Amino acid sequence: MQRDALAALARRTAPVTQPAPPGVIAALRWACARDLRLALRSRSELALIVVFFLLVTSLFPLAVSPDPELLRAMAAGIVWVAALLASLLGLARLFAADHADGTLEQMVLAPAPLAALVAGKVLAHWIATGLPLVLLAPLAGLQFGLGADAIGVLVVALALGTPVLSWLGAIAAALTLGARGGSSLLALLVLPLAVPVLIFGAGSVESYAAGLGAEAHLSLLTAGAIAAWVLGPAVTALAVKIAHE
Amino acid sequence: MTPTGTFDGLEARALACAAGYRTLFASLDLRIAPGEWTMLVGANGSGKSTLLRTIAGLARPLAGEILWRGAPRKPDDAEWRAQCVYQGHAAGWKDAFDVRENLGLQLALDGLRVPRAELDAAIDRVGLARQAKLPFARLSAGQRRRVSLARLSCSHARRLWLLDEPGTALDADGLRLLGELVDAHLRAGGLALVATHQPLPCNATPSRLSLDELRP
Numbered sequence: 001m002q003r004d005a006l007a008a009l010a011r012r013t014a015p016v017t018q019p020a021p022p023g024v025i026a027a028l029r030w031a032c033a034r035d036l037r038l039a040l041r042s043r044s045e046l047a048l049i050v051v052f053f054l055l056v057t058s059l060f061p062l063a064v065s066p067d068p069e070l071l072r073a074m075a076a077g078i079v080w081v082a083a084l085l086a087s088l089l090g091l092a093r094l095f096a097a098d099h100a101d102g103t104l105e106q107m108v109l110a111p112a113p114l115a116a117l118v119a120g121k122v123l124a125h126w127i128a129t130g131l132p133l134v135l136l137a138p139l140a141g142l143q144f145g146l147g148a149d150a151i152g153v154l155v156v157a158l159a160l161g162t163p164v165l166s167w168l169g170a171i172a173a174a175l176t177l178g179a180r181g182g183s184s185l186l187a188l189l190v191l192p193l194a195v196p197v198l199i200f201g202a203g204s205v206e207s208y209a210a211g212l213g214a215e216a217h218l219s220l221l222t223a224g225a226i227a228a229w230v231l232g233p234a235v236t237a238l239a240v241k242i243a244h245e
Numbered sequence: 246m247t248p249t250g251t252f253d254g255l256e257a258r259a260l261a262c263a264a265g266y267r268t269l270f271a272s273l274d275l276r277i278a279p280g281e282w283t284m285l286v287g288a289n290g291s292g293k294s295t296l297l298r299t300i301a302g303l304a305r306p307l308a309g310e311i312l313w314r315g316a317p318r319k320p321d322d323a324e325w326r327a328q329c330v331y332q333g334h335a336a337g338w339k340d341a342f343d344v345r346e347n348l349g350l351q352l353a354l355d356g357l358r359v360p361r362a363e364l365d366a367a368i369d370r371v372g373l374a375r376q377a378k379l380p381f382a383r384l385s386a387g388q389r390r391r392v393s394l395a396r397l398s399c400s401h402a403r404r405l406w407l408l409d410e411p412g413t414a415l416d417a418d419g420l421r422l423l424g425e426l427v428d429a430h431l432r433a434g435g436l437a438l439v440a441t442h443q444p445l446p447c448n449a450t451p452s453r454l455s456l457d458e459l460r461p
Contacts, residue, residue, distance in 0.1 A: 030354060041342075101340070102337040110354045111326040111356045245304050
């Protein structure tokens with residue numbers, strides 16, 4: 001039976017299909033779908049990030065003071081710091097797992113553009129770790145007694161800012177690939193770079209509460225998000241390539 | 246198409262590679278024509294994997310040049326990447342996926358559109374039909390290698406195969422399958438550079454390239 005299969009294989013000299021380099025969109029979709037499927041297989045890791053975010057935000061009222069005025073003033077800052085720390089949790093595994101089992105190597109060598117594959121991976125990472133935080137932010141906001149419109153500003157700011165955090169993290173994760181103590185190095189690299197995002201993100205809600213409007217802050221966050229999506233793929237792809245040399 | 250008169254295969258001229266600060270080999274010349282394969286031998290640590298990675302474009306050589314069909318090969322060229330299959334030690338399979346998922350994803354990444362029936366046939370050919378839905382983490386080392394064989398059996402359209410110890414952990418039947426695959430590939434006009442310690446059961450006789458003699 002198997003001999004027959006071997007003979008059939010040996011007889012067939014015509015190629016199955018001619019390889020056609022996948023386009024940018026196909027490569028992005030491939031990487032994003034693959035990583036989302038992987039994320040679904042390790043749901044406990046995702047749950048950890050969400051639980052961490054909710055725990056940190058609910059620890060503050062216990063530790064600081066239950067004073068509603070004080071908590072309302074601090075709400076945006078707390079949510080942003082918690083989101084930043086939570087987003088660091090999953091970063092180390094963004095490329096390290098693929099690096100260890102050789103799948104990243106195959107991506108570097110694939111006919112598809114590496115920048116598109118990397119962008120797909122980061123998009124999947126944001127959907128799996130950033131988007132849940134954006135969706136849970138209203139809950140955290142309610143805990144601190146934020147008004148409905150302030151919560152709206154908070155959600156928009158997080159939706160614009162968390163992809164920037166993902167891209168900063170992706171660049172750092174790619175740069176620290178193969179380095180000893182990579183994950184602690186990763187936090188040291190990302191945190192200083194994330195400061196502007198934190199300032200404008202938390203500032204948007206405060207400025208809105210002060211009656212100044214959040215447009216300026218949100219515009220700057222949008223600019224950051226656009227810059228991250230435009231520059232991030234090429235820079236991360238380069239860092240991944242360097243890691244393989 | 247290549248201009249007439251140029252060599253339609255893989256060529257390396259005066260290639261030198263290093264690991265860290267240590268030069269592994271220097272002035273390596275290599276010539277593989279379509280339908281031929283070269284058996285790459287050498288002691289552990291002599292640079293077999295480094296040579297394969299360098300040709301694939303993962304590492305940069307210290308000196309020398311690599312030519313594909315008569316022109317210097319550019320590692321970032323999509324055409325080159327579509328032609329070259331590299332199968333290294335970490336073969337690139339995810340433990341969380343099952344055999345069919347892994348193979349389907351890898352072939353899609355390779356730019357090959359393989360219908361589902363063809364995919365199942367490839368898995369069947371390497372004797373893993375019963376394990377097709379099994380998570381990769383539960384396969385034995387030899388069965389993992391067989392998935393790499395299934396990938397190769399769908400990759401005859403990609404002309405250059407760079408295989409790093411493809412026979413490791415394979416049983417006699419698996420080795421014979423590997424030999425048949427290489428033979429079929431050569432018949433289809435492909436070429437292969439295979440780092441291996443044991444001779445492959447192939448009909449085609451390889452030329453031998455030993456890295457031990459090139460140590461500086």
